[in-house]
Amino acid sequence: MKKQKIQEEVKAVEAEQEQTTFTEDMFNFVKEDESAAEKMYAPSISYWQDAWRRLKKNKVAMASMIFIILLTLMAIIAPMVSPYTHDAVNFSAMDNGPSAEHWFGTDNLGRDMWARVWMGARVSLFIAFVAAIVQSTVGIIIGGISGYFGGKVDLFLMRFSDIVDSIPFLVYVILIMMIMGSGMAPIIIAFALTGWIRMARLVRGQALSLKESDYVMAAKGLGASNMRIIIKHMVPNMLGVIIVTLTMSIPNAIFTEAYLSYIGIGLQPPLTSWGLLANEGAAVIKTYPYQLIIPALFISLTMLCMQLFGDGLRDALDPKLRK
Amino acid sequence: MLKYALKRIVIAVITLFILISAVFVMVRLLPGDPFTDPKVPEATQEKMREYYGLNEPLYKQYLTYMDNLLHGDLGYSLRTQGRTVNEIISSAFPYSIDLGIRALVFAVVAGLLLGIVAALNQNKFLDHFSMAVAVIGISIPSFIIGSVFQYIFSVKLGILPVARWDSFASTILPTFALGLGSVATIARLMRTSMLEVVNEDFIKTAKAKGLNKREITLNHQLRNSMLPVITVMGPMVATLLTGTFVIENIFAIPGLGRHYVISIQTLDYPLILGMTIVYSVFLVLMQLVVDLVYGLIDPRIKLR
Numbered sequence A: 001m002k003k004q005k006i007q008e009e010v011k012a013v014e015a016e017q018e019q020t021t022f023t024e025d026m027f028n029f030v031k032e033d034e035s036a037a038e039k040m041y042a043p044s045i046s047y048w049q050d051a052w053r054r055l056k057k058n059k060v061a062m063a064s065m066i067f068i069i070l071l072t073l074m075a076i077i078a079p080m081v082s083p084y085t086h087d088a089v090n091f092s093a094m095d096n097g098p099s100a101e102h103w104f105g106t107d108n109l110g111r112d113m114w115a116r117v118w119m120g121a122r123v124s125l126f127i128a129f130v131a132a133i134v135q136s137t138v139g140i141i142i143g144g145i146s147g148y149f150g151g152k153v154d155l156f157l158m159r160f161s162d163i164v165d166s167i168p169f170l171v172y173v174i175l176i177m178m179i180m181g182s183g184m185a186p187i188i189i190a191f192a193l194t195g196w197i198r199m200a201r202l203v204r205g206q207a208l209s210l211k212e213s214d215y216v217m218a219a220k221g222l223g224a225s226n227m228r229i230i231i232k233h234m235v236p237n238m239l240g241v242i243i244v245t246l247t248m249s250i251p252n253a254i255f256t257e258a259y260l261s262y263i264g265i266g267l268q269p270p271l272t273s274w275g276l277l278a279n280e281g282a283a284v285i286k287t288y289p290y291q292l293i294i295p296a297l298f299i300s301l302t303m304l305c306m307q308l309f310g311d312g313l314r315d316a317l318d319p320k321l322r323k
Numbered sequence B: 001m002l003k004y005a006l007k008r009i010v011i012a013v014i015t016l017f018i019l020i021s022a023v024f025v026m027v028r029l030l031p032g033d034p035f036t037d038p039k040v041p042e043a044t045q046e047k048m049r050e051y052y053g054l055n056e057p058l059y060k061q062y063l064t065y066m067d068n069l070l071h072g073d074l075g076y077s078l079r080t081q082g083r084t085v086n087e088i089i090s091s092a093f094p095y096s097i098d099l100g101i102r103a104l105v106f107a108v109v110a111g112l113l114l115g116i117v118a119a120l121n122q123n124k125f126l127d128h129f130s131m132a133v134a135v136i137g138i139s140i141p142s143f144i145i146g147s148v149f150q151y152i153f154s155v156k157l158g159i160l161p162v163a164r165w166d167s168f169a170s171t172i173l174p175t176f177a178l179g180l181g182s183v184a185t186i187a188r189l190m191r192t193s194m195l196e197v198v199n200e201d202f203i204k205t206a207k208a209k210g211l212n213k214r215e216i217t218l219n220h221q222l223r224n225s226m227l228p229v230i231t232v233m234g235p236m237v238a239t240l241l242t243g244t245f246v247i248e249n250i251f252a253i254p255g256l257g258r259h260y261v262i263s264i265q266t267l268d269y270p271l272i273l274g275m276t277i278v279y280s281v282f283l284v285l286m287q288l289v290v291d292l293v294y295g296l297i298d299p300r301i302k303l304r
Helices: A002-019 A034-038 A047-057 A059-081 A113-149 A151-166 A169-180 A184-210 A214-221 A226-263 A274-283 A290-317 B002-029 B042-051 B058-070 B085-120 B125-139 B142-156 B168-197 B201-208 B213-251 B256-265 B269-297 B299-303
Strands: none
Touching: A047 A059, A047 A290, A059 A113, A059 A290, A113 A151, A113 A184, A113 A226, A113 A274, A113 A290, A151 A184, A151 B002, A169 A184, A169 B002, A169 B213, A169 B256, A169 B269, A184 A226, A214 A226, A226 A274, A226 A290, A226 B142, A226 B213, A274 A290, A274 B142, A290 B125, A290 B142, B002 B058, B002 B269, B085 B125, B085 B168, B085 B213, B085 B256, B085 B269, B125 B168, B142 B168, B142 B213, B168 B213, B201 B213, B213 B256, B213 B269, B256 B269
């Protein structure tokens, strides 16, 4: 019985084989399409593209960004195209309120406020941006060294920053002003001397954690120099947090410049800045309130937008920090 | 705790020493001195310098100054005849401190309230409202708030005194103007902190024990959320005290700010030095107190 069954099966198979013709390619391996496994069904997105995408969704932050860009452009362009210069005195048009001729009115010497506000914007924004960049650079370098090398260097630098930090900001400004005179450079230097601490602490913390990461260990194993590791591996990974902190320090700089000029130890005329304009306006607030309100509005709006943009940037660049 | 406290105190003392020395040297490095004046005969100028010990070598002046300082003597003001720096400071500083403390109390109370209300109503109207107030408070500088409020409440409406510091009503506007920025900072911090603490294990435990919501919020959530707020108190005191200068200016309060600016303009060495030292000692001490209090409240800090 069994034998019969087997024979039948063999016959069936043979019959089947006779019907099929074998071709060469039937004996090739069926290759897996490796490129298919790698195929991306959504476009590849880098960290920065992703951050940009998130930022774009945040309407408040985008509006603030557009405002800041417009403001910066106006600060550059407006004084060039304005029919009045910021220091042209006109005694026949003193303390005139806003009108078609003088959009923001004139001050007590008949100077056009529109031109003065934008000239002030130039100075205030320039100081704020430069100060933020300078102090961040100092902070990154000191914090990076402190965190990366650790040990005694770290201890010394951190104690040093504690001491620098406990001296009031105003003391620095006053001392520097007394030595260098008033002007833009002393203010920026004072910012650089005091503002780096926040950034340095932040970068140090980041450096401490990043230096334990595997890719830094790999780079070390491959013989990369300290400088190369810092520039190639640590800085790009910290960039998000650094940019956020930098943005947040800009409103602070705007405020401090305005504050110093307002109490009369910052910039001095004939230079002009928002702080100085507010100072001049405050003197005549009882009679010509617009002279204070206009620069005050600019200072506040700029700080507000910087703050909101900074918040948005933080959410976009570093979701871990999101609050 | 003792070791932590000692470490803090040593750092504070070193800071003060470096600060005083640095300020001394820098003030003396300034070009000119209080007696440089082309209208005054050279011989008289020389005599004045001799009288005040300004022609001695720098290190000798430094030692004398430090010696006097250890005895609590800050020297004579060079510009206001016959007044000691101690007198000027002790007559003006209380006003600045008074204003600073009022603003601090206002900032802490209002800031905590706003923050707590926002956190308990997360993503509801009250939350958005509190945070909008906070962002605006951070964005508008104190001197602008001061001037604008003065204009609205005193000049236009006439409800509150325009200036001076002699009645409770006259302290309202300065306190409010100075404190608003800090209210905003504390409110934002408190809100974040409250929302973070909600997810902690001890809140879960408290819920599991069957405590009601009020008890959990008051005894567990609130207490633990206060820690970050205490951390920022040190720098905040510094900000507020610096802020008093401009607020004093706006509301004509006879505090330290006016003397500070004038002394710089007239190169009144002992006065600049004296005020910088008093101001810095005060700030460093406040920072020390905050650090120590923080160590007491949060036992974890000792381990660091």
